[in-house]
Amino acid sequence: MSVRVVQGLLALFLMLFSLPVISQTTWQPPDAKLAIKIDGIEGELLSNARIFLSLKTLEGETVPSIFRVRYLTRIGEQEIRNALEPFGFYNANVTSEIDENEDIWTVRYIVDIGPVTTYDRVDIQLVGNAQNDSAFQKLLQTQKPYSGQVFNHVAYERFKANLRNLAAERGYYDASFTEHTVKVETTQQVANVSLVFDSGERYLFGDTTFCCAFLGAPLLERFVQYRSGEPFNTRNLLDLQVDLAGSDYFNRVEVSPQWQNTEDNRVPIDVALTPNERDRYQVGLGYGTDTGARITLGFDRRWVNDRGHRLSSVIRLSEVQNTGFVSYIIPGNNPARDSYSFNGEITDRSFEEQRSTLYRTSFKDLRHYDRWHRTYQLAYQREDFAFGDEPTESSSFLIPSIEWSLIESSNLPENRNIIDDGYRVSIMLQGAHETALADTTFASIKVGAKWIHRINEEWRILLRSEVGALRADNFESLGPTLRFFAGGDHSVRGYAYQQLGPENADGVVVGGKYMTASSVEVDYSFKPNWRVALFTDIGNSMMHWDERLKQTVGFGFRWVSPIGPVRLDLAMALDEPSKPWRLHLTLGPDL
Known part of the structure; x- marks a missing residue:
């Protein structure tokens, strides 16, 4: 065997012996992870580029092989160029490099997006009956591309889709594009568009x-x-x-x-x-600091006859107040928005030395005007009432009233039970005259408002205020339901329900001619569906406007349950520091 042959065999042996080492150290590092960085673009351009990259499927994974990484890196340059074209960048320059470290391999793309392509000639024609349709004219005015505008594929296709959608919405069933061409001159960075939309006849x-x-x-x-x-x-x-x-x-x-x-x-x-099922039965249990433990029993007959008349009844029993209510409802001219109802109610209340039994029948005319609600009501009521050790008195009134309310709000997309921004305004006027089945002449007004605003992702501010006033020839003839009180979960927290107001000789709150209650509250979302709140309330019920208002401060927690926010508040009366902190528990919507 010659020396040259021996040398050749020795070299072949050494090469084969070294293959595992080369494979282990260069082709497939066992611990190195793959990372991708793209410099030169951001925002939508960067997001779209990463979506187009085939190499992205390996990001964060162990490097499979140098050959596969280099191959995917190379085709990634063209993928990024393709990803930029929908945004009008047809002349982008993309280069790449691979930084190989022991723990991480970084594939870096450097992008020079170059000049953006803009519209040059824009020829968009609308033919058919839609030429005289104001909805199409408005769409063209606001969305039609124009010469000099950046040519964006997404915006252009959205414009075409909006034309088709508007045609479908407005009854142009035969509408179609008879011509739709786009020519891009990459050397001049311009796009020429020719679009003809034939709406046909409107059905x-x-x-x-x-x-x-x-x-x-x-x-x-x-x-x-x-x-x-x-x-x-x-x-x-x-x-x-x-x-x-x-x-x-x-x-x-x-x-x-x-x-x-x-x-x-x-x-x-x-x-x-x-x-639907013709009859509906309801049973509900609950607790509120204003009412104590309560139970609700309800029965509804969804339709009584083929004219759609309905019957609704409910019994509410609680530690403070028991109510029985029945309503016969007749659909109005627009059944979805208007209704008439005949109502009967018996309410018995006994709380903190206040006793009242109310018997009321009423007729209501309810109208909905988009966000506005309007209610006319004519009610006849008798009320037997007493305060403390005073003898029971009775009063009867025929009371016409009118109420307007406006509610507008938007909810957080991720949680429909949290108000993002919104407000509520309500006004109620009622009165009676002694010549028309009333024990005395009186008139009253009550105005309420609430506003909610989200400051940022975590913080909200909630403002609430209500004001009431009445004039009566003989105030003593008015039962508790016609007087004004303050205090409670939805009034001045820190005081018990309806326990703010003028008192009689026995120290029992008997209600006043005027009332005001306002609140400023901020809440903070410290984790999903949980919020903490700080608030201050101020208000009172009075016989004269110049009487002193009561103020409270407090804090609370909010759990956004599937059926609405549950609120737990602790409030203290600043005017009466000797009183203990008062607990308030409520469940219901923000507005």
């Missing part, structure tokens, strides 16, 4: 048919807020479905335009209805 509403209805046609037809022959609009159908579902008559509602049965450009509407 009209046909007849609306209700299937399997157990209620009479006159009632069901009053839910329909459009007429046959009017221009088609899916919002009207959505409103119809929401109103029928919210009426509580039906378990299931399906509203379907029958496009296949269109005649003379009119679309018939089919409404399929599945009845």
Whole structure:
């Protein structure tokens, strides 16, 4: 064997012997992790680039092999360029490098996005009946691309989708793009657009048919807020479905335009209805510091006859007050918004030396105007009442009243039980005259408001205030339900329910002619569904406006339960430091 052959075999042996070492130290480091960094872009550009990267599936994992990392790094340059094009960057320059350390390998991309592509020639035509539709004109004015604007694929496709969606919403069933081309000149960084949208004719509403209805046609037809022959609009159908579902008559509602049965450009509407259970029974247990332990028993008949009349009744028993209430409800001209009701109520209350038994019958006319509610009421009531050791007195009144309320709010997207921003305003006027079935002449007004504002992700501020005033020829003839009191969970915390106000000779609170109660509160979210609050309340019930107000301070905890916030508050009266801290427990919505 020659020396040259021996040398060759020795070299081959040494190479094979070293292969495991090379594989272990260079091809597949056992402990090194992979990281990715992209310099030169941020925001949406960076997010989209990372989505496009195939290499991202290995990020945070052990490096598989140098060859695979280099391959994916190389194709990643083109992937990043592709990811930037939808934002108008067609001439981006992307380079890469790999920093190999013992613990981590970092793949770094350096991006020079270059000049952005803008619209040059923009030719967008709208043909068909939609040319004279103000909704389309508004969309074109606010969303139509223009020369010099950055060419963004996402915004352009959104504009096209909005045209299609608006056409579908407003009854242009045959609408289509007869031309839609985009030419990008990468050397000049401009995009030329040619778009023709043919809406065709706008369809009209046909007849609306209700299937399997157990209620009479006159009632069901009053839910329909459009007429046959009017221009088609899916919002009207959505409103119809929401109103029928919210009426509580039906378990299931399906509203379907029958496009296949269109005649003379009119679309018939089919409404399929599945009845709800006719009778509903309710049992509820609860506790509140104003009422103590309580139990609620309810019975509702969702429809009494085919005209949709309803019967609702409830009995509420608590340590402080027992109430029985029954209501016969008649749908109005717009059954989803209007109603009339005949009501009967008996309430017996005994609390802190105050005793009252109220018998009341009333007629209500209720209207909803978007966010506004308006209630007219005519009530006749008799009240037997006593304060402390005083003898029981009786009073009777025929009381007309009117109430307006406005509520507007938005909820946190991640939790529908927390108000993000919102307010509530209410005004109530009532009175009676001694010539019309009343023991004395009186008039009163009560105004209330609450405002909630989220300062940032954790902090909210809540402001609340209410003011009441009345004038009466003979104040002593008014029962407790017609007088003003303060104190309690929703008034001035730190004082018991209705225990702020003028007192008689025995020290029993008898209520006043005026009332005010305000609150300033901030709460902080320290963990999901848990908040801590600091607050101060001020107010009183008085016989004269210039009497001193009572102030309290306190803190509390909020648990945002699936059925609404549960509040536990501890409050102390600053004007009476000798009194112990008072506990308040409430459950209910913020507004």
